[in-house]
Each structure stands twice: as structure tokens, then as C-alpha cells.
Amino acid sequence: MARRGPRPGGADTRADILVAAERAFAEQGYDGATVRRIAATAGVDPSMINHHFGGKDELLMAVLELPMDPQPMVAAVLGASPTAPGAALLRRALAAWESGPGQLTIGMLRxxxxxxxxxxxVRQLLERRVLAPIMAEMTVPEAERPxxxxxxxxxxxxxxxxxxVIRIEPLASADHDQIVTAVGPTIDRYLQGDVD
Amino acid sequence: MARRGPRPGGADTRADILVAAERAFAEQGYDGATVRRIAATAGVDPSMINHHFGGKDELLMAVLELPMDPQPMVAAVLGASPTAPGAALLRRALAAWESGPGQLTIGMLRxxxxxxxxxxxVRQLLERRVLAPIMAEMTVPEAERPxxxxxxxxxxxxxxxxxxVIRIEPLASADHDQIVTAVGPTIDRYLQGDVD
Known part of the structure; x- marks a missing residue:
């Protein structure tokens, strides 16, 4: 949707900036993406990016939050307290990573x-948005969770x-069942097995 | 060791270029490092880099080979056909990664x-210099090794x-024993346990 030029800020402006930034970071990487071009794509004045986000770092942080939220998935898998959560967690994670938002997230991580x-x-985001929600759903004593x-x-x-990213074979072409069978027990042990 | 200017090529020139390139890639990354500056640091004409290596990509490849060679370590650990190679492999790998050459390798990987x-x-290097030597020492049927x-x-x-790189805690500060205890069994299973 092409816009003719800058327009005043609002909830819609923020969303438009996020969409433009998401694509820019995924396609050009953090270094290649510029605030000026993101603003142009979103049809807003560059000052709106600072107004809504603070700067390029904060914009990346906001964008990294956008594509996928692991919390509902984690709650769905671990909230049921299964005895072997690894398989279910992996199966959902593989599907999520291979979705459009997941691919964007991996591109931005990379x-x-x-x-x-x-x-x-990335560390802050990982701790706050991925690891903390997982720890909140774990059933082992709190002291063991980190x-x-x-x-x-x-x-x-x-x-x-x-x-x-590196795409070594046969892993890059392996189907989900193969990966779940091989890696699931690792996840089970890390989450609730013997690790000391 | 400062040099006054370009000098003719030879085995010494190649080694000097590698040392200069190793530092440049580790400190400035692939994008930041320039052939011109690497040549200046090595005290050679930039054409010598093309002559000896072909270009910046090939130079990175040559440098990535330089810091550490995993083959002797892999042979020492797996050649003895231990029943639980994971602990020994991890212990050696942690020591190698935390050495000067290991840190350089991680910086360049990053x-x-x-x-x-x-x-x-990176994929080629990994396959040829890390995964192939490991596969050569494995005792399981060849078809299972990849x-x-x-x-x-x-x-x-x-x-x-x-x-x-991301340095999440408590992992970043964990001592080797903790890591070996937790991750060793994963390595054992992947190398010779049940993964199908």
C-alpha cells in the first residue's frame, strides 16, 4: 500500500513502521537496514521512528517480538505436564520455525x-520472551530451572x-519425525531428567 | 613486526598474510576486514593476496583453517573407541574453544x-575439517554416520x-564439569546410542 508522504503518528503508524522494519531487517540485515528507508517504506517521517521506538536498536527489539510469540506454544505443551514433553515441543517448534514468521525470526537472529x-x-529477548515463559511452566524445582x-x-x-542457516545434510532435508525421534529425548532430559 | 613496504612473494609472505587476515577477520569481521588493510598489515602488495589465495572469500577459508585443527583431538578421543566418548570430547572441545585459537575461530564463525x-x-569447512574427521573415527556403520x-x-x-556468543546465564559461567555432566550423555547418544 503506497503512501504519498509523512502523516501524523498513531497506532496505525506504529504498526506500519513495524511491518516495514520487519521486512527491512529480514532482507537487508541489521546493518543494511536504515531508519530513513524504513520510514519511507512505511510512509512516515523518520522522526516518527524515534518517537515510537527510540531508535534502530529498539526497533529491532520490537520487530523481533513481532513474528512469533513462543509463550502460547510453551504453555500448551508444558502446561499439560507431560512425562516426555520433548517430542511435542520439538514438533511445534519445527512447524513454527518453518512458518513465514519463524523464517523471519531466524533471518533476524542470523x-x-x-x-x-x-x-x-538477542540475549535480552531470548531471556525475557523465550526462556522465562518456559521456566514459568516447568515442574522441576525453581532453583534448577535456569x-x-x-x-x-x-x-x-x-x-x-x-x-x-548452515544447512548441513542430512539434517537440512530431514523430516520432522526423524528429528523428533533423535532430539526429543535430549529435550526431555534437559527439562526434567538427570543433568547433574 | 612492522615492515616498510611491499616485497616479493614466497612462503613467508603467505604466512604473514594469514596472520594479518586472522586478526582482521576476528577483530573487524568479514565485512569490515579489507584486502587492502590486510595487505598493509602483512607488509605486502594487495596483489599478493589474490596471487596466494584468490580473493577475500578464499582468504577467510584459509584463515578459518588456521586457528585450530580438530582432527588430532577427534582421533585421540574417538580412536580409543570409548563406550562414553561424550565427556572426553566435550572436555577437549571446551578447552580448545577457550584457547586463543578457539576464540578466534568462534569470532570468525560469528x-x-x-x-x-x-x-x-563455513558449511564446507565444517563438513571437510570437522565432520569428516569425526565420521572417519566413528565405529557405528558408515550409513549412520552422516x-x-x-x-x-x-x-x-x-x-x-x-x-x-549470546552468553546466557548460568551457562556462560558454568564450569566444565557441569557442562560435561549435563551434555556428555547427549553426545554419547548422538554418536553411538539410539537415535532412530
């Missing part, structure tokens, strides 16, 4: 790892990077 | 993931990224 500043944002959830994070991130 | 071209180099080794790669890469 373009955030080479700079300390953006890695800091360690278990960081182990879970290693396996999940490694799977994402190797399957979707 | 600065290679956001571009398709450099990711392609799948097992890609599972191993997911766990190892995720551990590297979460501990050294």
Missing part, C-alpha cells in the same frame, strides 16, 4: 549475532543454526 | 553467519553460540 550490541538485544532451560536453549539454537 | 556466501564457506554427526554438530554449535 543478522544479529555478529555485533555485540545486537547480540545483547540451568535446565539454558541446556534446552543450546540444543534448540544449534538445531536452528545447523538446519536452517 | 562474523560469517549473516551472509549466504560466507555461510557457504545423521549422527549432524546431530552432534547441532549440540556443539548450540553450546558454542549460547556460552560464548
Amino acid at each position: 543478522s544479529s549475532l555478529h555485533r555485540d550490541r545486537t547480540v545483547g538485544l 540451568w535446565r532451560v539454558s541446556l534446552l536453549a543450546t540444543q534448540m539454537l544449534g538445531l536452528i543454526m545447523m538446519r536452517y | 562474523s560469517s553467519l549473516h551472509r549466504d556466501r560466507t555461510v557457504g564457506l 545423521w549422527r554427526v549432524s546431530l552432534l554438530a547441532t549440540q556443539m554449535l548450540g553450546l558454542i553460540m549460547m556460552r560464548y
Whole structure:
């Protein structure tokens, strides 16, 4: 939807900026995306980006929140307190990563790892939006949760990077069942098995 | 060691270029490092880089080979055909990653993931220099090795990224014993346990 030029701020402006920024970060990466061009795509004045978000870092943070929210998925899988949650968690995670929003999220993750500043944002986002919701649903004693959830994070991130970014075979072409069978028990052990 | 200007090529020139490039890629990343500045640091004419390596991509590839060679470690650990190789492999890998060359390797890996071209180099390097040597030492039937080794790669890469790049706690501060105890059994299962 082309717009003719700047217009006053509002809820709609914020949403338009987010849509434009999401595409810019995914296609051009953090370094390549510019506030000026995002503003132009959204049809707003660049000052609106600072007004609504504060700056490019905060915009990336807001965008990274946008594509997928893992909380409902985590609650659905772990809230039922299954004895082997790994398979269900993986199955849902694979479907989510392979959806449009998931691919955008992986693209943005990938373009955030080479700079300390953006890695800091990724860490905050991961802790607040992924690891905290998982810890909240875990049934093991609270004191064990941070360690278990960081182990879970290693396996999940490694799977994402190797399957979707580096794309080693046969992993990149493996079907979900194969991955769930092989990696599910790892997730089960990290979440509730013997790790000490 | 400062040099006064260009000098003719030779084995020494190649080594000097590699040392300069290693530092440039680690400190400035793939995008920031320039052939011109690497040549200046090495005290050679920029044409010598094309002469010896072909270009910036090939230089990165050559540099990525330089810092650490996993083959002897893999042979030492897996060559003895232990029943639980995960602990020994992890213990050696953690020590290697935390050495100077290991940190350089992680820095270069980190600065290679956001571009398709450099990711392609990482994939080749990983397959040829890490996964192939591991497969050569494995005792399970050959047909199973590519799948097992890609599972191993997911766990190892995720551990590297979460501990050294994204640095989530308590993982980033965990001591080696904790990590070996928690992750060792995962490696054992991926290398020789039930994954189908």
C-alpha cells in the first residue's frame, strides 16, 4: 500500500513502521537496514521512528517480538505436564520455525549475532520472551530451572543454526519425525531428567 | 613486526598474510576486514593476496583453517573407541574453544553467519575439517554416520553460540564439569546410542 508522504503518528503508524522494519531487517540485515528507508517504506517521517521506538536498536527489539510469540506454544505443551514433553515441543517448534514468521525470526537472529550490541538485544529477548515463559511452566524445582532451560536453549539454537542457516545434510532435508525421534529425548532430559 | 613496504612473494609472505587476515577477520569481521588493510598489515602488495589465495572469500577459508585443527583431538578421543566418548570430547572441545585459537575461530564463525556466501564457506569447512574427521573415527556403520554427526554438530554449535556468543546465564559461567555432566550423555547418544 503506497503512501504519498509523512502523516501524523498513531497506532496505525506504529504498526506500519513495524511491518516495514520487519521486512527491512529480514532482507537487508541489521546493518543494511536504515531508519530513513524504513520510514519511507512505511510512509512516515523518520522522526516518527524515534518517537515510537527510540531508535534502530529498539526497533529491532520490537520487530523481533513481532513474528512469533513462543509463550502460547510453551504453555500448551508444558502446561499439560507431560512425562516426555520433548517430542511435542520439538514438533511445534519445527512447524513454527518453518512458518513465514519463524523464517523471519531466524533471518533476524542470523543478522544479529555478529555485533555485540545486537547480540545483547538477542540475549535480552531470548531471556525475557523465550526462556522465562518456559521456566514459568516447568515442574522441576525453581532453583534448577535456569540451568535446565539454558541446556534446552543450546540444543534448540544449534538445531536452528545447523538446519536452517548452515544447512548441513542430512539434517537440512530431514523430516520432522526423524528429528523428533533423535532430539526429543535430549529435550526431555534437559527439562526434567538427570543433568547433574 | 612492522615492515616498510611491499616485497616479493614466497612462503613467508603467505604466512604473514594469514596472520594479518586472522586478526582482521576476528577483530573487524568479514565485512569490515579489507584486502587492502590486510595487505598493509602483512607488509605486502594487495596483489599478493589474490596471487596466494584468490580473493577475500578464499582468504577467510584459509584463515578459518588456521586457528585450530580438530582432527588430532577427534582421533585421540574417538580412536580409543570409548563406550562414553561424550565427556572426553566435550572436555577437549571446551578447552580448545577457550584457547586463543578457539576464540578466534568462534569470532570468525560469528562474523560469517549473516551472509549466504560466507555461510557457504563455513558449511564446507565444517563438513571437510570437522565432520569428516569425526565420521572417519566413528565405529557405528558408515550409513549412520552422516545423521549422527549432524546431530552432534547441532549440540556443539548450540553450546558454542549460547556460552560464548549470546552468553546466557548460568551457562556462560558454568564450569566444565557441569557442562560435561549435563551434555556428555547427549553426545554419547548422538554418536553411538539410539537415535532412530
